Each structure stands twice: as structure tokens, then as C-alpha cells.
Amino acid sequence: MFARCYNKISHLNSIRPFSSTKILNETHSCKVLVVGGGxxxxxxxxxxxxxxxxxxxxxxxxSNDHYYQPLFTLVGGGIEKMKDTRKYEEDLVPKNCTWLKDKAVDFNLKKNTVNTALGDKIEYDYLIVATGIIPRYELIPGLVESLKNPESGVCSIYSPNYVENVFPVMQKLNSGNAIFTFPNSPVKCPGAPQKICYITEDYLRKEGKRTNVNVIYNTSLPVIFGVKRYADALWKICKERDINVNTRTNLVRVNGEKKEATFENLDKPEEKSILPFSMLHVVPPMSTTEAISSNKDLTNAAGFVEVDKSTMQxxxxxxxxxxxxxxxxxxSKTAAAAAAQTNVVFENLKAVMKNQKLPLTYDxxxxxxxxxGYDKCILAEFDYELNPLETFPFRQDVERTxxxxxxxxxxxVIYWNLMMKGLWNGPALFRKIMHLGLHK
Ligand SMILES: Cc1cc2nc3c(=O)[nH]c(=O)nc-3n(C[C@H](O)[C@H](O)[C@H](O)COP(=O)(O)OP(=O)(O)OC[C@H]3O[C@@H](n4cnc5c(N)ncnc54)[C@H](O)[C@@H]3O)c2cc1C
Incomplete structure (x- = not known):
């Protein structure tokens, strides 16, 4: 079935140093091209x-490095080390595939080709796009300068470049406002912006500094969390722990020297408020990369690869x-979702190759x-309809160690040893077992 494929120019050593000045102009051809090795x-x-x-x-x-991004939140809280989030890409790429260390700059979907930054062309029969979304720190005036200034109190768990500065900022926090933001765009792991808020709040309590600090969560969303079951639990926590939550409030400017942040009221954009801060944790707006978002054949109006939500085709x-x-x-854009999509894409792709009906759907x-906090967590699990889809046979909307x-x-451990080897499709099977086959 997968017999046909060849390289038009022999390309034995495909792992190359990435440099935008080195033009190679080679043509490769393959049955399946996967763009993005995250x-x-x-x-x-x-x-x-x-x-x-x-x-x-x-x-x-x-990239040379692959990051397990979900651990960034714990690095920010001083719970895990940066080295535990990172492995070399070359140690993860399966031996039985050709890795081109290069990036896509142009997709021609009618000709089945992709052009790369180094000047190569790749011809494919089937294409998988897996380029993720990227933090766009540069879209908020003053933010990049402030993140680079260790005295500004501005930090962010959303980039390997900045995450290690979050815990030092937390440690220096003694009084004033600690502000946590959620941007007016889709984000990866929509829970992470508030996780780091709860961790900081717990840290202040443990250090006996909580009463001097005003903890504020400013979110662009109209709700604290999209799924009501968990939103109810989170509102309760915020109330009990005196965390001030402001919805429809969007960060638009940062002044790291003056330690001031400007927010807009999304329901009345002309209404701006300037808040002083001692700590400002920023989650920036995010988007797909330029090569994707600029390609109208590939994407929808929002710049995402336009697929059928059930088949991922x-x-x-x-x-x-x-x-x-x-x-x-x-x-919800998460690694957990990508895991559940893996087998759906794999089986459906195989079916397309055989001209068969697509067998699997993603829910x-x-x-x-x-x-x-430092020893508690609510495990939210849900589907497209925002209905809970919980793995364990106990209530998951309560905090548990x-x-x-x-x-x-x-x-x-599951991520590095199973998912990265193509052996993890999410917990659906465990859910069935845990619920004695009575659950979806
Ligand atoms: C702070 C934080 C906390 C998180 N917490 C959780 C959590 O608790 N649970 C959870 O499930 N998820 C969490 N996530 C989200 C999770 O990490 C992502 O949803 C997941 O990594 C998405 O996988 P992906 O393959 O789509 O994108 P990525 O893993 O980001 O990979 C995209 C890859 O595409 C490559 N690429 C980009 N452009 C090009 C191009 N033009 N050509 C070729 N390659 C390109 C990039 O180099 C990258 O390697 C968190 C993320 C962050 C940042």
C-alpha cells in the first residue's frame, strides 16, 4: 500500500543545520509529508x-529542541526544572522517517508541493499539517522589552525563553498587585493562565505574604472556564481565596519601567484602565504561523487549517x-486533544489512501x-459539546492531590514513553474500563 516513493535527488544526510542564507534547491518526493514535529x-x-x-x-x-509544554506551568511555579521539559528533536524523530530540518514557507495545495525556507521543494501525495500555534508577544506594545527586563516584574510561562523568570518574579513579590492575564485570541491550554495564578496565590500563602498582595485575574473571556461543571468549582476557589476575577478585560499595553498595565473593556473598547503591578503574568495573543495563516486555500477566515471537525480531513x-x-x-487546544486526534488522523489517512470510507471520528x-496549588488539581475532561468526559469513576470537579x-x-511519563512513540491515543480505553464499559 505504501510502496511508491522516492527522492529525486539522493538525500542521504537529511538532518541539516538551519540557516536562511543556505539555498539548497533540492526536490524531494514522498508519499506522506508531515509538516511540524511538535x-x-x-x-x-x-x-x-x-x-x-x-x-x-x-x-x-x-527545531533542535522539543518541549513538553504542559510542564512549563510547573516550571513557572518552581515545582519542576526546565531540563525536564526538553529533549533533542533528533532523539524523538522515528528512525524510519526522513527528517528535513527546515521549515515550510509556502504550500501549493493544487500542485501537492511545499517550498521550504532553505529553498527546497517537497512533493507529496498526502499532507499532514501539525504546525501548532505560536505566542505573539510582539502584538502588545511594551511587552517584549518588559519581559527582557528582569526588574520589571513582567513574566510569562508561555515561552521557553521566558518561563524560567516566572518563579524569581514570584519570589520577589511582597506587596501590591499580582495580575494574571488571558488574551483576546485562541490560546493553547486555556486553563494555564489561571493555573499559574492559583500557584502564585498558594505560594504567597505558604510564605506568609498573602495579605499584602492583591491577586487579580483579568480575562478576555466572558467566563472563568468554558465548561460549567469546572467553572462552578473555580469560581468557588476564587471566592474562598480572595482572587479578583474580571471578565472581558484585555491587556493592550505594558510599561515595565513604570510597572503599569493598560487594559481595555472588551464590551466598551473606548474604556481603558491603567493598573499598577508588582507582578504581571502575561499570556500573549496567539496565532498559527505565517506560512499557514497567509494561505487562503489551506485555512479558514481565522487562519486555522480548515478541517472537518469529526474526521480531521x-x-x-x-x-x-x-x-x-x-x-x-x-x-480546547491541548496536547491531550492532539493525543485523541492521533489515531483518528492515522486511520482516516490510511482509508483515504485505499479509497475507503473514513472509519474514525474525533469527539x-x-x-x-x-x-x-502546590499539591492540588482539578482534572477537567470534556468534549466538543463541553460535556464532561471524565476518565475516573470519582468526582473530578474537586481539588485532589x-x-x-x-x-x-x-x-x-506517558507523553515521553508512549505518545512520542505513537502508542498513546488518549484515555478513552481507560475511561471505558473505569466505568465498566458504561461510558462513551
Ligand atoms: C504553558 C503551557 C501549558 C500547557 N499545559 C497543557 C496541559 O496541561 N495539558 C495539555 O494537554 N496541553 C497543555 N498545553 C498545550 C500543548 O502543549 C499544545 O496543545 C500541544 O503542544 C500542541 O501540539 P501541536 O503539535 O499542535 O503543536 P506544537 O507542539 O507547538 O508543535 C508545533 C511544531 O510545528 C513546528 N513548526 C511551526 N511552524 C512550522 C513551519 N512553517 N514548518 C515546519 N514546522 C513548523 C514547530 O517548530 C513545532 O515543533 C500547554 C501549553 C503551554 C504553552
Whole structure:
């Protein structure tokens, strides 16, 4: 089935140093091209590498390092070390695939080709887009300068470049406002902006500094969390712990020297308020990368790869699928969602290759371990309809130490040892077993 594929120019040593000045102008050809070797791209490539061989499976990914991003929240809280979030990409890329260390700059969907930054062209029969979404710190005036200034009190868990500065900012916090933001755009892990708020609040309590600090969570959303069951639990926590939550409030400017943040009221954009801060944790607006968002054939109006939300197949080009954060499927953008999509994309792609009906559908499963302190967590799990889809046979809308340990110690092991090897499709099977087969 996967027999045909070849490189037009022999390309034995495909792992190359990335440099925008080095023009190669080679043409590669493959059966399946996976663009993006992050969470979803690597998990799917690992699965495909068991059926395809090195000459007909290409992974296009520019980075040397792969980050397990869900651990950034715990690095920010001083709970985990940065080194535990990172592995070399070359140690994760399956041996049975060709890794081109380069990035896509142009997709020609009518000709089935992708051009790369180094000047190569890749011809494919089937394309998987797995390029994720990126933090756009530069869109908020004053933010990048403030993040680079260690005295500003401005920090962010959303980038490997800034996450290690979060805990030092927390440690220096003694009084004043500690403000946590949620932007007016889709974000990856929509729970993380408030997880770091709860961790900071817990830290202040443990250090005996809580009464001097005013903790504020300013979110652009109209709700604290999209799923009512968990939102109810989180509102209760905020009330009990005196966290001030302001909805429809969007960060638009940062002055790190004066330690002032400007917010707009999204319901009355002309209404701006300037708040002084001692600590400002910023979650920036996010978008798909330029090569994706600028391609109108590939994307919807919001710049996401336009797929059928059940099959993950492109709505106009049946030989294209998307996985992970870059897809238009309206699930919560999480690694947990990418895991649940992996087998759906894999099996549906195989069916397209055989001209068969697509066998699997994705139900929108996403999970968000809402860490609420140094030893507690609410494990939110839900589907497209925002109905809870819980794995365990006990109530998951309450804070539990067991769920904190699951997030901190168990899920990373599953990620590195199963998901990165294409062996983890999410907890659906465990859910069935735990609920004696009575649950979806
Ligand atoms: C602070 C934080 C906390 C999080 N917490 C959780 C959590 O608790 N639970 C959870 O499930 N998820 C969590 N997530 C979200 C999770 O990390 C992402 O949803 C997941 O990594 C998405 O996988 P992806 O493959 O779509 O994108 P990514 O893993 O981001 O990978 C995208 C890849 O595409 C590559 N790429 C980009 N552009 C191009 C191009 N033009 N050409 C080629 N390659 C390209 C990039 O280099 C990258 O390797 C968190 C994320 C953050 C930042």
C-alpha cells in the first residue's frame, strides 16, 4: 500500500543545520509529508513510521529542541526544572522517517508541493499539517522589552525563553498587585493562565505574604472556564481565596519601567484602565504561523487549517489532514486533544489512501489538569459539546492531590514513553474500563 516513493535527488544526510542564507534547491518526493514535529506531528509520524519507510515519509521540522509544554506551568511555579521539559528533536524523530530540518514557507495545495525556507521543494501525495500555534508577544506594545527586563516584574510561562523568570518574579513579590492575564485570541491550554495564578496565590500563602498582595485575574473571556461543571468549582476557589476575577478585560499595553498595565473593556473598547503591578503574568495573543495563516486555500477566515471537525480531513483537499493546535476543529487546544486526534488522523489517512470510507471520528476530547496549588488539581475532561468526559469513576470537579501527582509525575511519563512513540491515543480505553464499559 505504501510502496511508491522516492527522492529525486539522493538525500542521504537529511538532518541539516538551519540557516536562511543556505539555498539548497533540492526536490524531494514522498508519499506522506508531515509538516511540524511538535506534539501532534511527532506522535503521528511515529505511528506512520511503522507502516511507511524512510524514503516515503518526510517530517519537516526546523527545531533542535522539543518541549513538553504542559510542564512549563510547573516550571513557572518552581515545582519542576526546565531540563525536564526538553529533549533533542533528533532523539524523538522515528528512525524510519526522513527528517528535513527546515521549515515550510509556502504550500501549493493544487500542485501537492511545499517550498521550504532553505529553498527546497517537497512533493507529496498526502499532507499532514501539525504546525501548532505560536505566542505573539510582539502584538502588545511594551511587552517584549518588559519581559527582557528582569526588574520589571513582567513574566510569562508561555515561552521557553521566558518561563524560567516566572518563579524569581514570584519570589520577589511582597506587596501590591499580582495580575494574571488571558488574551483576546485562541490560546493553547486555556486553563494555564489561571493555573499559574492559583500557584502564585498558594505560594504567597505558604510564605506568609498573602495579605499584602492583591491577586487579580483579568480575562478576555466572558467566563472563568468554558465548561460549567469546572467553572462552578473555580469560581468557588476564587471566592474562598480572595482572587479578583474580571471578565472581558484585555491587556493592550505594558510599561515595565513604570510597572503599569493598560487594559481595555472588551464590551466598551473606548474604556481603558491603567493598573499598577508588582507582578504581571502575561499570556500573549496567539496565532498559527505565517506560512499557514497567509494561505487562503489551506485555512479558514481565522487562519486555522480548515478541517472537518469529526474526521480531521481538510474540507477542500481530501489528501490533507491537520492535527493539534493549528486545526480549525473547535476543541480546547491541548496536547491531550492532539493525543485523541492521533489515531483518528492515522486511520482516516490510511482509508483515504485505499479509497475507503473514513472509519474514525474525533469527539472533541480535551483535558486540562487545572492545578490550583502546590499539591492540588482539578482534572477537567470534556468534549466538543463541553460535556464532561471524565476518565475516573470519582468526582473530578474537586481539588485532589492524586490529580496533581497525575499531572506532575504520570502524564509526562506517558507523553515521553508512549505518545512520542505513537502508542498513546488518549484515555478513552481507560475511561471505558473505569466505568465498566458504561461510558462513551
Ligand atoms: C504553558 C503551557 C501549558 C500547557 N499545559 C497543557 C496541559 O496541561 N495539558 C495539555 O494537554 N496541553 C497543555 N498545553 C498545550 C500543548 O502543549 C499544545 O496543545 C500541544 O503542544 C500542541 O501540539 P501541536 O503539535 O499542535 O503543536 P506544537 O507542539 O507547538 O508543535 C508545533 C511544531 O510545528 C513546528 N513548526 C511551526 N511552524 C512550522 C513551519 N512553517 N514548518 C515546519 N514546522 C513548523 C514547530 O517548530 C513545532 O515543533 C500547554 C501549553 C503551554 C504553552
Amino acid at each position: 506534539t501532534g506531528g511527532l506522535a503521528l509520524t511515529a505511528k506512520l513510521s511503522r507502516t511507511l519507510n524512510k524514503s516515503n515519509l518526510i517530517l519537516l521540522e526546523p 481538510h474540507v477542500r483537499f481530501p489528501n490533507i489532514f491537520a492535527i493539534g493546535d493549528c486545526s480549525s476543529s473547535p476543541n 472533541g476530547y480535551a483535558s486540562c489538569p487545572l492545578v490550583t 492524586s490529580m496533581f501527582l497525575l499531572k506532575k509525575d504520570v502524564i509526562p
